[in-house]
Amino acid sequence: MKHILTSILALGVLTSYAQNPAPARPQERAIALTGATIHVGNGQVIQNGVVVFDKGVITAIGDGSTPTAGSEVISVSGKHVYPGIISPASTVGLQEIGAVKATVDKQEIGELNPNIRALIAYNTDSEIIPTIRNNGVLLTQAMPQGGTVSGSSSVMMTDGWNWEDAVLKKDDGIWVNWPSYFARNFNFEDFSLTIQKNEKRTEAMSALLATFAEAKGYLAMQNPTPTNLKFESMRGVFSGKQNLYVRADYSKDIIEAVKFAKSLAIPKIVIVGGEESHKVATFLKENNVPVILGELHRLPNREDEDVDMPYRQPGILQKAGVLVGLSYADGWWRTRNLAFQAGTAAGFGVTDKEEALKMVTSNNAKILGIDNLVGTLEKGKQATLFVSAGDALDMRTNVVEQVFIQGRKVNLDDRHKRLYKTYKDKYEQK
Structure with a gap:
């Protein structure tokens, strides 16, 4: 019985350590990501590209001349955009x-x-x-x-x-x-x-x-x-x-x-x-x-x-x-x-x-x-994509900075980041 109680308490500590971030709210207005290298997912790469999405669906994608009027423009210049x-x-x-x-x-x-x-x-x-x-x-x-x-x-x-x-x-x-x-x-x-x-x-x-x-x-x-x-x-x-x-x-x-x-x-x-x-x-x-x-x-x-x-x-x-x-x-x-x-x-x-x-x-x-829904960044498909500071296929440069799932901007907090911050604070103390 003692061992059972210990296991339950241990599991309780693990699960109550911290809560995951709440799921994202539905997309409220059109968003345009501009200036990035866009990896379409079908072999095509667009330099200095623009991807626009509204209500969870990609409405436009192309080079720097792609219209962004009426959208919340987010500059991601120098970064990379990938399909999820x-x-x-x-x-x-x-x-x-x-x-x-x-x-x-x-x-x-x-x-x-x-x-x-x-x-x-x-x-x-x-x-x-x-x-x-x-x-x-x-x-x-x-x-x-x-x-x-x-x-x-x-x-x-x-x-x-x-x-x-x-x-x-x-x-x-x-x-x-x-x-x-x-x-x-x-x-x-x-x-x-x-x-x-x-x-x-x-x-x-x-x-x-x-x-x-x-x-x-x-x-x-x-x-x-x-x-x-x-x-x-x-x-x-x-x-x-x-x-x-x-x-x-x-x-x-x-x-x-x-x-x-x-x-x-x-x-x-x-x-x-x-x-x-x-x-x-x-x-x-x-x-x-x-x-x-x-x-x-x-x-x-x-x-x-x-x-x-x-x-x-x-x-x-x-x-x-x-x-x-x-x-x-x-x-x-x-x-x-x-x-x-x-x-x-x-x-x-x-x-x-x-x-x-x-x-x-x-x-x-x-x-x-x-x-027909995901896998590539194309007009009419769901806006399930992410922004990385560098090459997402390289562990040295894959730094995911923004994530959108069906156009919803997702909170990128996780347990790894929380533990990193905890121990970083610990070892930076004098």
């Missing part, structure tokens, strides 16, 4: 402190849960959200985990009082953990990784195949009775309104997963993780399958691979014509470093920095099906 960075395949908002079970809500019990919605678990009061926002990550995909079929994800804004305020696109896709031929075991004593045959694969594959086959048969019926909520939640996958996100790393698993989706006439499949996707790049291109890569800042998982293969992989896929997005996968609090992964990709094979920027903006928007 989009973090797919994320558990931001679904977990806070990995070691405190009560703050982790990213999966449900059971193996086949297509009806589970990550949307309603998204915690807008998370202390992590403001920290990723301060590096330009303004949209995140709340992704369920666990089991063979994990549930549905939703695309969320990093500002809002609750999940209803924060949601941009509900239930954008169903998530599947592809049963691999191999299982990885990590030894925490000597930090070694061993790969062995997955003894549970046959059982998991049988259940997965049966679930999708039954769902397709059920959805082919008119007015099926009784209603099956699990199968109803998969309707969008078969109609093309939702993506089928498949976590698969080995090349053989990737090919098998794509053929599985094709055999069921599932229109949209996305490979997530894809550690060996570069080995099947031609196959992915031929089948028009995009890839969301996981963490790049890591060592390769095979001893015979080049040490810089994770860095070079986005460039290999890009040159093969595959639509590539970048994510931080399970590193929820490290999501703030997503832009720097794009910077790394630019230095290891991606043709240029603007192409690397697309991998965390417009490419991710296309994959998630939100490119």
Whole structure:
């Protein structure tokens, strides 16, 4: 009992240390950002540019001659304006402190849960959200985990009082953990990784195949009775309104997963993780399958691979014509470093920095099906953007000074800044 009380008190101290800033108010008047280098997000760069937005929507963008009459003009001369960075395949908002079970809500019990919605678990009061926002990550995909079929994800804004305020696109896709031929075991004593045959694969594959086959048969019926909520939640996958996100790393698993989706006439499949996707790049291109890569800042998982293969992989896929997005996968609090992964990709094979920027903006928007709203700075799209003092893909110069989400100017206070100020004051005292 003593330990339980201690844990509760400790959690109380953590959560009551400071409050996140209140969500931004709706945009009240037109705003024009002038004099900046504008990175449109589609490969185009506008020097000494102007972007004007009103009521949360971009109304004009161009060079210095773009009209700004009637707008509140904010000079950002010498700085850089970017579309909001989009973090797919994320558990931001679904977990806070990995070691405190009560703050982790990213999966449900059971193996086949297509009806589970990550949307309603998204915690807008998370202390992590403001920290990723301060590096330009303004949209995140709340992704369920666990089991063979994990549930549905939703695309969320990093500002809002609750999940209803924060949601941009509900239930954008169903998530599947592809049963691999191999299982990885990590030894925490000597930090070694061993790969062995997955003894549970046959059982998991049988259940997965049966679930999708039954769902397709059920959805082919008119007015099926009784209603099956699990199968109803998969309707969008078969109609093309939702993506089928498949976590698969080995090349053989990737090919098998794509053929599985094709055999069921599932229109949209996305490979997530894809550690060996570069080995099947031609196959992915031929089948028009995009890839969301996981963490790049890591060592390769095979001893015979080049040490810089994770860095070079986005460039290999890009040159093969595959639509590539970048994510931080399970590193929820490290999501703030997503832009720097794009910077790394630019230095290891991606043709240029603007192409690397697309991998965390417009490419991710296309994959998630939100490119009509965000991902690039274009007239008619939402004014979800940020101003950086320097190159946002470089950790040395990424200093985010202003953030706008749907035109709302967001307070950039966060726990990191508060702690920095606290200890700066402490060590400056005589």
